[in-house]
Amino acid sequence: MRSRLSIGKLVAVLMAASIFLSGCHHWMKNHSYMDGYSRMDRAGRSDRPPARQGWPKADRAGYTVAMVGKALRIYDAKGREATVDYYNSPESVDGEWYVFIADENNDLIAHPxxxxxxxxxxxxxxxxxxxYRHGEEIASATAEGKWVDYIFLNPATGxxxxxxxxxxxxxxxxxxxxWYQVLPSLALAVTKAQPAEYTVAMVDKALRYYKAHGREAAVAHYNTPESVDGEWYVYIFDENDQLIAHANPDLLGQDLKEGLGLDSTGYHFGTDMLEATAEGLWVHYVFLNPATxxxxxxxxxxxxxxxxxIGSGWYE
Structure with missing residues (x-):
């Protein structure tokens, strides 16, 4: 088992990165030029600045929005076939920036x-x-536009x-x-070989899902087998400490303060888990691993x- 000090350092790093990403998303979401482009797209205006002229690459978010705006202009002017052909060509790639297009069935029809x-x-x-199932978030976009953050291969760096x-x-x-962002503190490759980091990422993904889809949808999703990833699954307790989402439906409705929160060694881990705040909390106890x-x-x-x-965990 990892020392409390090492876990504390790990959590601090991951929380800092999570807060940074949330702040970045909040900053982008509230920048007026994004709303402006959405309104112009709907109105079909032709005076939108070209991606390579309207925004400098130093303004990555603005440049990205302009890239999509340019793609919409090409589509409106030249049609679907010509647009798809262009964005399947190397000429359409601009460093780390490229446009991808998915059709009505969410199949990719244009990608470098x-x-x-x-x-x-x-x-x-x-x-x-x-x-993180970022594809679902991308597919749910509307004419208003939306930001989706995830990890993906940067063709410019490999x-x-x-x-x-x-x-x-x-x-x-x-x-x-x-646009891509390097976060050295996350080491970029959070995999199951790093179970603590992977667990934090699972919870972060659940929080994003909750914020994007709301309580009812999040609870429904994390009560499905599809939400389970090997030994990793998300659990959710309501305001009354009742379990409302779990990989094992037999546990739903049980109270964290009662038998559910007591492990086979007699440790009342539920009492400690209830102390969790927005900063997050690690709790270690004995529990049934559904994977084994x-x-x-x-x-x-x-x-x-x-x-x-909202939580998740790993076993050893």
Whole structure:
């Protein structure tokens, strides 16, 4: 088991990165030029600045929005076939920036990497190395446009990096482009080989899902087998400490303060878990691993958000 000090350092690093990403998303979401482009797209105006002229690359978010705006102009002027052909060509790539297009069935029809053509956003392509299903978020975009953040291969560097993608639905198609960000503190490759980091990423993904879709949808999603990733799953407790989402439906409705929160060694881990705040809390106890069917030591990361406890854990 990792020392409390090392886990504390790990959590501090991951929380700092999570807060940074949330702040970055909040900053981008509230910049007026993004709303402006959405309004101009709907109005069909032709005076939008070209991507390479209207915004400097130093303003990555603005440049990304302009890239998508340019793609919409090409589509409106030249039609679907010509637009798809162009964005499947190397000439359309601008460093780390490129446009990808998905059709009415969420299949990729334009992408600079031909190996991705025909892949569906709801399939493996739409799941990053942390397990986050960003494809679902991209597919839910509207004409208003939305930002979706995830980890993806940067063709300019050959590395897995954080990608901030601006997505707009237009004429039934998904148009998107994004910019990449290197976060050394996350080491970029959060995989199951790093169970503590992967657990924190699972909870962060659940929080993003909750914020994007709301309580009812989040609870429904995390009560499905599809939300389970091997030994990793998300659990949610309501304001009354009742379990409302879990991989094992037999546990739903049980109270964290009662038998559910007591492990086979007699440790009342539920009492400690209830102390979790928005900063997050690690709790270690014995629990049934659904992937093995055996009781094992579980290390759970729990965050309190909007009155709920949302968490996940790993076993050893």
């Amino acid at each position: 990497n031909p190996d991705h053509l025909g892949e569906n956003l709801m399939g493996p392509l739409g799941v990053d190395i942390t397990g 590395n897995q990096e954080y990608k901030h993608t601006w997505v707009v639905k237009h004429d039934g198609l998904i148009f998107a482009s994004g 069917g055996a009781e094992q030591t579980k290390h759970s990361w729990t965050v309190r958000h909007d009155g709920l406890l």
